[in-house]
Amino acid sequence: MGKLDGKVAIITGGARGMGAAHARRFVEEGASVVIADVLTDLGAKLADDLGERAMFAELDVRDRERWTDIVTQTVQRFGRLDVLVNNAGIFRRESIETHSHEMWDEVIGVNLTGIWNGTKAVIPALKAAGGGSIINVSSTAGMTGYAWLPAYTTSKWGIRGLTKTSALDLGQYGIRVNSVHPGFVRTPMTEELGDNTANVALHRTAADTELTPLVLFLASDDSAFSTGAEFIADGGESAGLP
Numbered sequence: 122m123g124k125l126d127g128k129v130a131i132i133t134g135g136a137r138g139m140g141a142a143h144a145r146r147f148v149e150e151g152a153s154v155v156i157a158d159v160l161t162d163l164g165a166k167l168a169d170d171l172g173e174r175a176m177f178a179e180l181d182v183r184d185r186e187r188w189t190d191i192v193t194q195t196v197q198r199f200g201r202l203d204v205l206v207n208n209a210g211i212f213r214r215e216s217i218e219t220h221s222h223e224m225w226d227e228v229i230g231v232n233l234t235g236i237w238n239g240t241k242a243v244i245p246a247l248k249a250a251g252g253g254s255i256i257n258v259s260s261t262a263g264m265t266g267y268a269w270l271p272a273y274t275t276s277k278w279g280i281r282g283l284t285k286t287s288a289l290d291l292g293q294y295g296i297r298v299n300s301v302h303p304g305f306v307r308t309p310m311t312e313e314l315g316d317n318t319a320n321v322a323l324h325r326t327a328a329d330t331e332l333t334p335l336v337l338f339l340a341s342d343d344s345a346f347s348t349g350a351e352f353i354a355d356g357g358e359s360a361g362l363p
């Protein structure tokens with residue numbers, strides 16, 4: 122028996138990195154998965170590899186109309202929707218002086234408004250399913266300030282607020298909403314950053330699969346009493362924060 126038998130999930134940013142790791146594991150655990158991403162080639166190939174219980178949907182999370190279409194397509198293809206993993210994210214590393222307005226709009230649009238769009242779009246389907254789980258991917262950058270990441274850090278703090286408000290509003294329908302806070306994970310996003318682990322208690326970075334058990338827990342009924350909460354997996358990077 123899988124931990125997600127019979128459940129249906131949409132994973133944004135599911136074509137590569139941590140999102141792809143979640144998609145693979147979710148299918149292994151019995152779920153049907155919609156991989157929603159702007160990367161059409163990678164996403165379609167992954168869905169192909171995963172077989173009948175996977176589908177690729179081209180989605181820019183900023184596109185509200187497309188969100189509505191994808192939820193409809195998901196329910197048409199798999200019969201219901203239980204889980205949304207709001208994982209898509211982008212990173213623009215610039216000092217606040219050189220970080221452009223365009224970069225700000227782009228990062229806030231994808232990382233924060235994208236989660237708002239997804240949350241709004243799935244509410245009717247999750248209500249129809251009798252409840253569900255929304256997992257919002259924040260970061261340790263949502264728990265402390267980071268230099269050179271003004272929009273990214275702001276978006277990841279914003280996700281915490283949106284998560285808590287969503288949890289309070291949607292609990293009455295059995296819809297749970299939690300945030301996850303990865304530390305330094307080796308994915309295409311962090312390729313250019315080197316490997317500075319001086320502030321990480323475990324003195325290492327994580328593989329792209331290491332957040333999946335936490336996301337799986339939050340998607341499954343094992344976390345049935347958790348909502349509005351923050352789940353950290355960062356090798357102890359935030360352990361020294363006041």
Ligand code: NAD
Binds near residue numbers: 137158304
């Ligand atoms: P990644 O770059 O490998 O994956 C991000 C995915 O999001 C990609 O598939 C990308 O195509 C997709 N995406 C980007 N813009 C999109 C859009 N507008 N619409 C739909 N999809 C879009 O990076 P990752 O490290 O796997 O990141 C996954 C999440 O984890 C992100 O939210 C990121 O901010 C967060 N995170 C990453 C780290 C880390 O160290 N890698 C740490 C903390 C949080």
